[in-house]
Amino acid sequence: MGYKDNYKPLGAITTVDESDSRYIARINEEFEVGDGDRIRLNVFLPRSGGPEFPVLMTATPYGKDVPFIDNEVYKVFAADLPEVMKSKHLSWEAPAPSWWCPHGYAVVIMDHRGSGASSGASRPFSTQDWDDYAKAIEWAADQPWSIGKVGLTGISYLGLNQWPTAARQPRGLACMVPWEGLGDYYREGGRHGGIYHSFMDVWYLRQIMRNHYGSRNRSNGCWGPTSPEGKLSDSELDGLHQKLPKFLLENEWIDDEWYKDHMVGEDYSRIQVPLLSAGNWGGTGLHLRGNVLGYMRASSRYKFLRIHTGRHDLPYYCEPYITYQKSFFDCFLKGDDYDGWKTGKQAPVAFAVRRGTQPQGSIQGELEYKFRDENEWPLARTKYEKHYLTANKMLLKEKPSVEATFSYQALYGECIQFTTPVAEEEYEVTGHGHVRLAVSLTDHEGETEPDLDVYVAIRKINAQGIESSYSSSLGNPTPVVFGWLRASHRTIDPNPYPDSFHLPVPVPSHRRSDRKEVRNGEVYDLQIELWPTNVVVGRGERLVVEISPKDPVGADLFACYDPIDRDERTLCGTNNIHIGKDYESYVVLPIV
Template sequence: MRSGQIRHRPDLLIPVEGATVAATRYEPPGEDGPRPVVLIATPYRKDDWITFGSWHPSIEYLARSGYEVVVADLVGTGASTGEPTPFARADGVQMATVVDWLADRPWTTGRVGTFGLSYGAWTQYATAAAAPDALGAIVPVSVAASGYDSSYTGGAFNPLKRAVWATEFRARQALPPGRRDEAGRWARVWHDRLDRLEHERPWLFRFLEHDLEDEFWAERRVEPGEVAVPTLAACGTRDVHTASMVPFVEALDAEKRLIVGPWRHRMPEQGRETAIDFRRRAVDWFDRHLREDDPDRDPGGQSTADLPPVTYWTERDGGWTVGAGGWRGRDRWPTVGTHPTRAFRVTTGGLELAREPNGETGDGDPGEAGDRGTVVREREYDHTVGMESLDRVGGVENPGVDTSADDARSMAAESAPLEDAVEFT
């Protein structure tokens, strides 16, 4: 890990089709010379304090590990010009241009990796699908590779997750760029954006208009076969995107490692007792794929080459404390065979039990009537239940781990006492 000052250059302007991407370069301390690059692409305004504060520990760690770190505003956000297209493959096409541009700079070795959480992970999938030659490795954390999956669950719109996001996204659009340069570029970018917003249909309405997975969402989806670069992925069992992310990573043909911990929507090193040195592992991943023969490569710490394909945290009674669980390694996920069955199906007459011909529950025949059972109690749907992972109401980014408020408003099933101990993963 290098000591010394990290030099900060907030004035990179990178041309892409129809727009200019604004980026900030963080130079590693030490002697000048070409270095590999780690790109972080975000729609959350790179120059805002909340964004910088969230990313700065990772930026500093990567830079002190010998990497040029470049943080870029996506097209139409922050200090970048153009019109944004949230969760669209255009993000990847534009960032692929940025990757190639960075690879051509004299201060780089021509090798680029990407790093980021949430939307900053979506851009990595989309960039990998665009297949720029210089892209050597990606490190996505907590994201769905499908805009539809991240907006709808089983065909039902996720109001708090996507509605809050879309509203916040539009509010950020109305703000001036976070850094006011002396030449006044920031004012021109802001003025043009306000003109566009006056006539632009809010993205929330567009998401709601497409409640089926149609062509709109096809442009907001990446398939596993399109990602051919080495991938170190992480997500949390309490995160809203894990159900989509895990099978996507499992389906990748590229070299991959998946880490699943008991986290919410956050970076793995920000956990509590189950926190891991994820930044160290990310640096090792980049070292292996971007600096294979570099004498400056840091051999310290556990090599990601030694990790099993899937590393996951398993819990027992006691919550998040170390004594209540432990890390496991497996060759695949799920770790045991599973057989999903449909317990209910929706019909014009209401919710019905799905029955196989032999009387067991299963997929059922939509043409046959099922057993409707008995309505014991009716409740209004409360879409806030279970959404603490992304709930920012009142400015609380990561609320406490006490979920009793959620539990009291949740539907639960209780079995007879178990005869043997059970691990939850």
Template sequence: MIFEKDVEIAMRDGLHLRANVFRPTTPGRYPVILAHGVYGKDVHFRDAFKPQWEVLTGLYPDLDKGASSGRFLRWETADPERWVPDGYVLVSVDARGSGKSPGYLDPFSPTETMDHFELIEWAGTREWSSGKVGLLGVSYFAIKQWQVAALRPPHLAAIVPWEGASDFYREWARHGGILSHGFPAAWLPRQVSVNQNGNGNSPLVDPDTGERTTGPALEEGILAGNIADHMSDLHRHELDDDWHRERSPDLSRIEVPVLSAANWGGPGLHLRGNIEGYLRTGSQRKWLQLHVGTHYESFYLPDFVSRQKRFFDRFLKDIDNGFDHEPAIRFAVRHPDGAVWREAESWPLPQTRWTSYHLDADRLGLMPAGGSGSDASVTFEADGDGVEFLTPAFEEAVEFTGPVALKLQASSTTDDMDIFAVLRLLDPDGDEVRFTGAHEEVPVARGWLRASHRALDPHRSTPYRPFHTHRRIEKLTPDEVYELDVEIWPTSVVCPPGYRLALRLMGHDFEYEKAGRMLHDSSMDRSRTTFGGKTTIHTGPERESFLLLPLIPA
């Protein structure tokens, strides 16, 4: 293939972004697949993400074989050597202020999104371009797709956002109104500032040149002034204000074909956004995939690449390959020992039976429909292990696939409280079944809510998916009981005979032995004075607290 390195692309303000362009050697006009992000177009997957590379190549050894050994493989973007031979041009661009592209680095910003628009138009008007541009990539590269597609670039023809948020506030910044501190705080130095343009201390090396991927070094004071203080921005914008709105696209404006891919094991970031994106996008030709595994293996393994190509062959090359007639939903149903693929035409699944399990504070049980026990309450320390409610052992295999909602009657000894809701699967011996997630082991599902953010949007809420406005703060009166609707992110799980579901309620993050990535541990956001009190859950006929689950009939 033809490899053009550090191609300069002029932006509206005169600044030039740098791109790598990979295209077929045979002259002609080809559809373009473009990726635009902050991780470095010249940073090899193997060098920047060695542990993940070893996992991936262990699963797919052919990725690291041959003369090139995946020479051009980059984190979370398509491999040119597996796309260009099939008649595609691949364009990878360093976002403004990252890698070889100068400028002010402001991740997810409207400026960056407008750059993306112009890059699509540039790619769609080259002499080697068919005029059709598609977008493909994971996480950051998926988030940018949702953002720019809503601007309707004329040459954009299709998108494949793979595991990436579409609602900046609810999926990236603040889960249930609680600041998502752990991942963004670690992500910025590890993946963003390390690749900032002009970073003379970056250890990242371009394997083609042996030089830093960040270009000529800048003076430290200039470097510090060339990047947004993203964590301060997240702290400062506590509500879903215009700063967040500028980073959350109007999905109804997206009209191009969409293949949205979500990960059941990405409850903190790589799940809700793809489902909501699929549901709310204005496109008439859209598909949703819900898979398992780490978020990079699902993107690179041959079966998934094949599906990506079939989608783009249809909508970038106009090949009548039958993709139009595929079922709208393709999803993996998780079992304790693996997963089974199924298909459906709508979401939630049309056969769903919404089933309530009532919390019983006396017996710490989750009672199936037909009884909610006597009025009772249970109290736990907000910074302790919380309290757990168990279903009876299932007599036969039961499947739950879809959104989950939790209604609580709760009170706090302080003027606010954070609810961390965790749904777990326990085997007959009481041992938990853990599932492989995008980055770590995960339980069945998680949900979050800050009680002072309890206000619902009546137009966008449903019984199975509460939607909070996050537009105002309503403090609590200590020891007064409040009704709280907690959105628990969607799930899919089969509970075999003898297994139980457990609902744990806590006042802090649920973690396994290894610290999780999506933590909410900022002392600036969660002072002990406010969030270190005692929480009481009230249950019974007068104060019903219940879990609403999506039962799928056998």
């Protein structure tokens, strides 16, 4: 007997909750997908107006019924939210019905299949999630309380799932606001430069497994109600839900069969609805690249890129960001363009300029960074400047004639830093940079075929000789930007995506068919993409390029350190950086 045998008639589990004066909640609305699984959704309706409303929609793997303000993981973050956003129905990284419903919007929060109340097998980052979401959008568009126009919104997974879903062009989809949401699961989520991203372990165990459909002990830590069909046994849970970290570890290459169903090959040029992509300069280990490239890849006539700073969750719920989200939705869902999204009043691109250093993790501190409007991304006036590594550990514009080799122990050795001259005049770095290194491996005596990992961080040192750290998306100190590459993944793909757009940095193919050997004593040319970034270097300040065999200080939770993926038998030995007239070792900085 399986869980489907415990289904009640479709619609029988839906309940109405009118306990909050700001909205009416319809809990566990449901529809059936083709294989008999059921998608459950919470619908929040305004108490006035209507009877039809524009719809704001999101889909979550974290549980539509898991309370943001009380859950053991999330409540520490909820403490900083504006009071108007809080309610017992507010879920992690989802739109707040207590704010949006009084502004005339219906809010729909859907549990992805296999999570929370939605039955079936959990398959995060898979085609299953995108296809289900597209069906849910069409369901919402057809409801009697809907005007037939749906806007997508949400943070992180609730942002990233919008890219492939919108590419399916579901009927009723009118606009989208992916807030800090990656767009390339392999390069931005699962592996960095081919190196396993250990954040996936933490994320899956702490937030996804606890919310699996049929999971038990949900009351411990406030993880919401038991699934409608009841609890499943351990063996049933193991058979139903895919263990994501296991599959990531077993599949190193982007053309492995498993990845074909996980965001690889999605054509974002099929995205044609109005788009507001919101990234975070501090999201250099997970989402930022996706927001920038998603904006570049989409074909939308009306598309906008905004890049803020600060903690991952706060800006979405706070001023001034909540107001311009409303302005965008009012334009494309209600037809009220009072802020000029269609007329050109709104700049296509705007971002916070990181000049100086502000308090980290505080919305008030982060707002000290002033926004600047731009007409395009990357900025047309960008000059891509090469700064060569030198024998005296400097970064200079002239290629060095003196040869040198810098060595460090593989896996656990100390980093090597190269510094620009102290700035005589202020300059700004904004856009896409990369690092090119001539690297070799020596002294490898491991039992397996050798490889080497390179981690890069760029740091800013202020006029007092102290590093200027910036807020990561978790609110902790982090450098300006990161880059990573495993040497066997060094083959560059000039066209890494199915949609045609120009990315001014080298992107590895990560295909098994392009794998390159690493041998003792041979020098290899590594081109390492740096994620998009912005920083102002003032007079008396300088930049430092740090090269390391391990996670740099400030990587936060977005680290790459798994002992299985980073096997000592493979990565042992000495790593060497070669400098001089016969080698190409430099950093390219996008100067504006």
